[in-house]
Amino acid sequence: MDLRKLKKVRRKIVQRYDRHYFTAFLQGIYGCRWRRYQWLEIEMGTTCCVRGEQIFYPILVVTLFTSFIFLYMWLEAKNDYASFDEYLYQFTDHWFFWSFFLVVAASVMFSYIMLLMIIGMCLLAEGQQLYLHWCNKIGVLLILSTCIFGFMSVNLLYDEKWKAAEVSLQITAPYVHFFGLCFMVVVSWPIALYFAKLNRRALMEVEDQDWREAYKESRKIMKIRAIQIVSVFSFLVALLLVYVMPLAIHSPCLRENKTLGPKPTFIGHRGAPMLAPENTKMAFEKAIEHGAAGLETDVTLSYDGVPFLMHDTTLKRTTNIHEILPDFSNTHASMFTWETLETLNSGQWFFKSRPFKYMEPLTKEDEEMAKNQSIMTLSNFLKLANKENKLVIFDLYRPPRKHPYRHTWIMRVLEVMIDEVGIKSHLVLWLPGQFRADVQMIAPNYRQVLGKKLPLSDLLRMGIKGLNLGYKDINSKDIKEYEKFGIFTNIYVINEPWLYSLAWCAGVHSVTTNTIQILKNIKRPFFLMTPDEYMRMWILLDFISAFIIMIVFFFHWWREKGWCELAGRNTSPVFPMSGVTDIEENIGEVQQQNKNNENQEEIPVSPSPSDKTTGDYWESLLEMKLENMKMTRSLSTESVIGSNDEDQGNMFPTSISKDTGKGSEEEEVLGMSHCVGEEKGGIFGNEGD
Numbered sequence: 001m002d003l004r005k006l007k008k009v010r011r012k013i014v015q016r017y018d019r020h021y022f023t024a025f026l027q028g029i030y031g032c033r034w035r036r037y038q039w040l041e042i043e044m045g046t047t048c049c050v051r052g053e054q055i056f057y058p059i060l061v062v063t064l065f066t067s068f069i070f071l072y073m074w075l076e077a078k079n080d081y082a083s084f085d086e087y088l089y090q091f092t093d094h095w096f097f098w099s100f101f102l103v104v105a106a107s108v109m110f111s112y113i114m115l116l117m118i119i120g121m122c123l124l125a126e127g128q129q130l131y132l133h134w135c136n137k138i139g140v141l142l143i144l145s146t147c148i149f150g151f152m153s154v155n156l157l158y159d160e161k162w163k164a165a166e167v168s169l170q171i172t173a174p175y176v177h178f179f180g181l182c183f184m185v186v187v188s189w190p191i192a193l194y195f196a197k198l199n200r201r202a203l204m205e206v207e208d209q210d211w212r213e214a215y216k217e218s219r220k221i222m223k224i225r226a227i228q229i230v231s232v233f234s235f236l237v238a239l240l241l242v243y244v245m246p247l248a249i250h251s252p253c254l255r256e257n258k259t260l261g262p263k264p265t266f267i268g269h270r271g272a273p274m275l276a277p278e279n280t281k282m283a284f285e286k287a288i289e290h291g292a293a294g295l296e297t298d299v300t301l302s303y304d305g306v307p308f309l310m311h312d313t314t315l316k317r318t319t320n321i322h323e324i325l326p327d328f329s330n331t332h333a334s335m336f337t338w339e340t341l342e343t344l345n346s347g348q349w350f351f352k353s354r355p356f357k358y359m360e361p362l363t364k365e366d367e368e369m370a371k372n373q374s375i376m377t378l379s380n381f382l383k384l385a386n387k388e389n390k391l392v393i394f395d396l397y398r399p400p401r402k403h404p405y406r407h408t409w410i411m412r413v414l415e416v417m418i419d420e421v422g423i424k425s426h427l428v429l430w431l432p433g434q435f436r437a438d439v440q441m442i443a444p445n446y447r448q449v450l451g452k453k454l455p456l457s458d459l460l461r462m463g464i465k466g467l468n469l470g471y472k473d474i475n476s477k478d479i480k481e482y483e484k485f486g487i488f489t490n491i492y493v494i495n496e497p498w499l500y501s502l503a504w505c506a507g508v509h510s511v512t513t514n515t516i517q518i519l520k521n522i523k524r525p526f527f528l529m530t531p532d533e534y535m536r537m538w539i540l541l542d543f544i545s546a547f548i549i550m551i552v553f554f555f556h557w558w559r560e561k562g563w564c565e566l567a568g569r570n571t572s573p574v575f576p577m578s579g580v581t582d583i584e585e586n587i588g589e590v591q592q593q594n595k596n597n598e599n600q601e602e603i604p605v606s607p608s609p610s611d612k613t614t615g616d617y618w619e620s621l622l623e624m625k626l627e628n629m630k631m632t633r634s635l636s637t638e639s640v641i642g643s644n645d646e647d648q649g650n651m652f653p654t655s656i657s658k659d660t661g662k663g664s665e666e667e668e669v670l671g672m673s674h675c676v677g678e679e680k681g682g683i684f685g686n687e688g689d
Helices: 004-017 021-031 051-092 098-125 134-157 161-208 211-216 218-243 281-289 346-355 363-371 378-388 409-421 437-441 455-464 475-484 499-508 531-569 587-598 614-627 663-668
Strands: 265-269 294-301 306-309 389-398 427-429 447-450 466-472 489-494 510-513
Touching: 021 098, 051 098, 051 134, 098 134, 098 161, 098 294, 134 161, 134 489, 161 499, 161 531, 211 427, 265 281, 265 489, 281 294, 281 363, 281 378, 294 378, 294 409, 306 378, 306 409, 346 363, 346 466, 378 389, 378 409, 389 409, 409 437, 437 587, 475 489, 475 499, 499 510
Parallel strands: 265 294, 265 510, 294 389, 389 427, 427 447, 447 466, 466 489, 489 510
Antiparallel strands: 294 306
């Protein structure tokens, strides 16, 4: 017999009669093995996959955790999306929502790795060897490389982001804990199924062998038990880590009742930049309209000594300089005279770039007003704040080299504030650190604000009345300590409600924000509860998840035990094409069946529906065909694959009529074609011509 032809027919038979649609779907996605004959089952006492796959699977696990951390960092960084896009604009000269694109990419990468992990566990549970296709391996390596490159970029450009992520856990850790519990419950299903099937295979091996053979197979059984222990132990360790995660949570929002401080006030960051173009009169008026207690801005000096409001070093992002003076788009903003600056438009870019992803549409009146905004001078800004009795705080940028006011820029600003405007001293929060002692001598009533933390003794010696800190530096203990000595704390830039809630719980006095129209509506901090309430919630969630996981393990153990007991009672073979089960395979019945078959008329073959394990039996029969070609005629297919008329009503004949024509390729190989004589019969029946 042609061995290649035999293999080809075996594949066709397995593919036709042993279909597993769910497993085929999993194998196709995981290893691009859509055909049944391509699958390899895990044999007793062997590992889940070949050595190469064993080496790569830990890489897949590492990539899963790496991509999760990468995704979490970008979700937590939503507070800084606008700043990130603004930073990249300096290099691309094109406004694009890079932050939104990256968070979508991070979500897709994590979902892809998570899908591969779950499919791999399901295949193990189904007893299939793991084979990850090379396309998926390349995708995993690319995702791992992307995440590592992202972490390296964070370290180089914004290493403080790690500290910000740590601060975010004070609010998000309970949600991470809940997500971890849900993930472990989902993973428990394939883990429990895998454990139960290993247990069933070990029991079946013991029941199917006599004691001598069972002793020989004991080492394989020990390997199965070892795999069970390792898999379940690893799962339990991961589950335990998720259960004790809340022990590491220290959030200021976990406090006793009636200990929450007052709600932090708002300082408009460049006005209200989501409602109007930043650093314009309209933006500051909108901030005041929504209840801002103070206004924040950035001050630059023109070439002829006029202080004006501009955050960037150039004018190309927030003005139409590229239309009026395109050759000077990259020139430093302070190198223009005020006569040139006041001709520029500072509102049209707001509608072209749309600097925020989720901006509320403006009314026609506001839109028309925004399009006609121009650069605002410091004097007009101070007059507006003085009139509305609002605090002012600003960054003051030193002019570049060859600028006429390179060394006197602070004195020029003080002249405008004191002589030209005469703003009330208690409204000024002086932030610039250069020549602070001189400023204190000239304007002693200005409240000095520092932009970094220092020991309390140094702050008192310098006469500091307030701290202006980034949200990464939120610390409730430090804030309370500073407050005892009359030092207030302002935190910037806070745009997200969860971060504002954290600042509120920490006792912050004021926050600088872009989203005053959103934060003003918060009536109570998120995740505010007593420690006892959180403890009860934590224990309840852990108990519910543990109960569900126990049910899942018990269910799979019970189901597989039932299959094992059924297999123990039904020890006779099941032949897939006969439609007959429970045949006692002994010589007496075989001989009696032969006699019955000799007296029966020939009838056409009418195979019954295939059994669940059709492919496995055909494979074993084909192997028997190759190894037992010289088997005695008494064990022929006519004798073995018979059926009882009373029980089944369907049988295989002892011979096939010549009028049936030439059989199929499968029938030809299995010896089910035209019969030419009993002397050519084999284990599968009479061989064809």
